[in-house]
Amino acid sequence: MPPVTVITGGSRGIGAATARRLSADGHRVAISYVQAGGPAEELAREIVGAGGRCVAVRADTTMQADVDRLFDLAGQELGVVTGLVNNAGITGPLGRLADLSGDTLRRVVEVNVVGYLLCAQRAARQMATSAGGAGGAIVNISSAAATLGSPNEYVHYAASKGAVDSMTVGLAKELAPEGIRVNAVAPGIIQTEIHAAMGDPDRPQRLAGRIPAGRPGEPAEIAAAIAWLLGPDSSFTTGAVVRVAGGL
Template sequence: MTDHLTDPTTKHHAEPFPRQEQQPPGLTPAMSPQPDHGEHSYRGHERLAGRRALITGGDSGIGRAVAIAFAREGADVAISYLPAEQSDAEETARWVEDAGRRVELLPGDLREEQHCTDLVDRTCDALGGLDLLVLNAAHQRDRGGIDEIPSDDFDAVMRTNLYATVFLARAAVPRMPAGSSIITTSSIQGFDPSSRLVDYAMTKAALVAFTRALAEELGPRGIRVNSVAPGPIWTPLIPATGWPDKLPKFGQDTPLGRAGQPAELAGAYVYLASDDASYTSGAILPVTGGKPL
């Protein structure tokens, strides 16, 4: 009997994605097909009961899937996002509330140091503390060559992907008790970089070093630090990257033959956040469709 098994090559959309393009940061309703964030499939088991989480980029994509999963596991959730993503954030909040958990919406620009500091303060005030920090927000754009990278957009990538990570961790760590967990979102790009995502790949490699170094620092304090490294995942970041001609082949080069859906990463974040991973720190957990790091 094998009817209880799920073939991972056909579990989600495996056909070529249609050509489409959005301006950054990209919004979920404009995507075709719509991503799966686990809205109708994720089942919680109280593995995060009573926890309080701040998720950056929690409005859509991987962040929305994590927010839904955390809430169904019993955590209250604060969501950081850009003001332009308000409609997506409100949809995520609806799913968190549907799970019976508290949600706090915190719009603003992570490139601003004071906003990052305020995010931690506002999360602690709203949720009564902070013990899960998911550093997930990111910005990427297609690059034609090193001589074509605009300085202002290069700065946006660095500040969103790296500066904000440091700003938030610096503000959060003094507020986080033993047993807390920090999870970064790195990428397969940090190990197998694409020349057309050179600056994005630089930041993801740096996040690997950040994760491992911070895990060493915070281990004696009982705070674990880990990372999830996604492969090609169907989120608003993809049609907002500026490569409509590449979308029909997006994810087709993985051993599983398709792109991943945000819902397929949620379990990795839940594991790293939970006591099931009490002896796991400094780890980079790949969710790549079979591509090796």
């Protein structure tokens, strides 16, 4: 059977690029979305039109019931889930920590940390060999911000991604005996819609001079790293945080 991979936040940006790349590599993919239903359905049609298998599922990953529904539908429509890409994430608006609302802080942590934990928990329960599963792989999308701290921009987001790194290392050790590998990819400044969502659409170009490589990254470059971590060539890799940040 081909691999079946759940990609949260898969309707655009890094998630959409990952869905395209994994489908081209032979994966059946389930992509989740919260608001971008149109782009998600369009991407699913694109993948199916190219001969792949894809389902788009509306799911708020901070809600246990939505996570269960996402995995259940992926299993029903595509087969046994063997992979998870924890990608759904938000930054909130750019700004100093002291100026942010409590609601913004809570929502960022809920999506970027609680959502990842809930999805990883469901994947672990389903894939664990001790529970009759066949093993699998989880890739968490972290950020270079986890080690840079992102002062005056989004310390709260950086903190949430630091939690993702800790989760990756701990869960990798916990799940290795269960046949499940857990790794992370830490992108730097990537050309996606997230910058417009945080209120600074020109940020990648404006900050290009800070990047040793001299340019922002592209979503497909992150997708390539994710694909490697999900594939057989990384069979002895677990607990790694792979930085794909152009030298940042």
